[in-house]
Amino acid sequence: MSGFVFSEKPIEIVSGDGVYLTDTNGNDYLDFGASYACTPVGHCHPEVVDAATSQLEELIYVQASYPHAARTALYEQLAETGPVDIDHVWLCNSGTEANEAALKFARSATGREKIIATTQGFHGRTMGALATTWKRKYKKDFEPLAGGVEFVPYGDAEAMREAIDEETAAVILEPLQGEGGINPVPTEYLQTVRVATATNGAAMILDEIQTGLGRTGSMWAAETHNVVPDILTTAKGLGSGLPIGATLCRGWIAESAGDHGSTFSGGPVVSAAAGATLDVIEREGLATNAAKVGAYLREEAERRLGDDIREVRGSGLMIGIEVKRGSNRLLRDLALTHGILALPAGRTVLRLLPPLTVTHEHADEVLDAIEEVIG
Structure with missing residues (x-):
């Protein structure tokens, strides 16, 4: 039975560890939404x-x-x-x-x-x-x-x-x-x-x-x-x-x-x-890590996505990538094809709010997926 308020996604989550979530089929997802910034130190620290x-x-x-x-x-x-x-x-x-x-x-x-x-x-x-x-x-x-x-x-x-x-x-x-x-x-x-x-x-x-x-x-x-x-x-x-x-x-x-x-x-x-x-x-100095990884992610997004997007904005690990088409299809493809969970912020903005423990390697993985989905 569907929830009364929320429109449920076709992924049932059963566990979480650090920056990853796992569904009922054993698929892992890199969580770059953190359920609207609710897990700053990672899942189940x-x-x-x-x-x-x-x-x-x-x-x-x-x-x-x-x-x-x-x-x-x-x-x-x-x-x-x-x-x-x-x-x-x-x-x-x-x-x-x-x-x-x-x-x-x-x-x-x-x-x-x-x-x-x-x-x-x-x-x-x-x-x-x-x-x-x-x-x-x-x-x-x-x-x-x-x-x-x-x-x-x-x-x-x-x-x-x-x-x-x-x-x-x-x-x-x-x-x-x-x-x-x-x-x-x-x-x-x-x-x-x-x-x-x-x-x-x-x-x-x-x-x-x-x-x-x-x-x-x-x-x-x-x-x-x-x-x-x-x-x-x-x-x-x-x-x-x-x-x-x-x-x-x-x-x-x-x-x-x-x-x-x-x-x-x-x-x-x-x-x-x-x-x-x-x-x-x-x-663990997570604010400092957010500043460093966030700056890297924004700079790389601007460099790699270039003319395929309108703008990258934000601070630390609160980042918005404004795209040229609706964001919902991109979010769906990121999740179901690449195992990346992100969020919308309006109709055309991909919102990234990962746990503050993410690394440069995680940022690269997300950018690779966004680059492919947008392309």
Whole structure:
């Protein structure tokens, strides 16, 4: 029976190891999608498995009003890992929930309603987060959504400066858009947003659900741009595939965040898995590896694919290859003919989000396959 929401692919996955997945027929696939960046340290990393298994055998669940060692340790890790001065942590179950909390916290702390979001931005599918997501196809069946949201062109510093005023509660944006097509912006743009929000007493929310945890070549994309937001959200790879998200806040936000809660906030098992994931990312220097392999992959894609594509863009191991035809057929052929799993980002962009452990050899294998499929 097909799932109610998801359109299922003709590949049933039964196991994973490192950068590979295996289906019911014993076929191996080089995973360059990582289920939307959810396995940064690779599939079934032994340390993550051990941490989750040990906690599972000891205590599966206790609500967050009761302190627990794994959750407390994760609070401290995220506060230490996050950008300077962002040391208050709210745990939840997904990126959407992390963004939902961020929007609520900003409105409570500022006492204002107006939220500014960007064209092509994607922030989730619950009613508040969905209201800040750009594409109409995600929203049309569920309107009316939460009000008070204004959209401005992504990357247009002047439009952003004009939109932010003393009625603005927050600006929410991605430092590198994922679902919107792997769209980067210059540092000057994000710094303009930072100055304008600070000047007007509004919160700057950086959605690092997809860009964070070493994905773009540093632990947080904010660090690459020398920008410290008021709120930073993370999820996806934080639990190596187990459901967890986090909203990191500056003190002035946390002090007036309002009444918010979640039954499953920071459960012991997912907290243990997330702590182990952060340990592996830092100890193995996976952000640095993402920067090196990602730069190689982008340069080689531009050189080898040349006139057969429109553009290569991205940062670290968050890469978009814009092709001249629809991406769905290319993705199907990559999977079924070459054993390469990738993702779309719109109709014409191949999105590459592999585990941060991939090598130059893996990059070459993927480029060989893309070259053949496009040709």
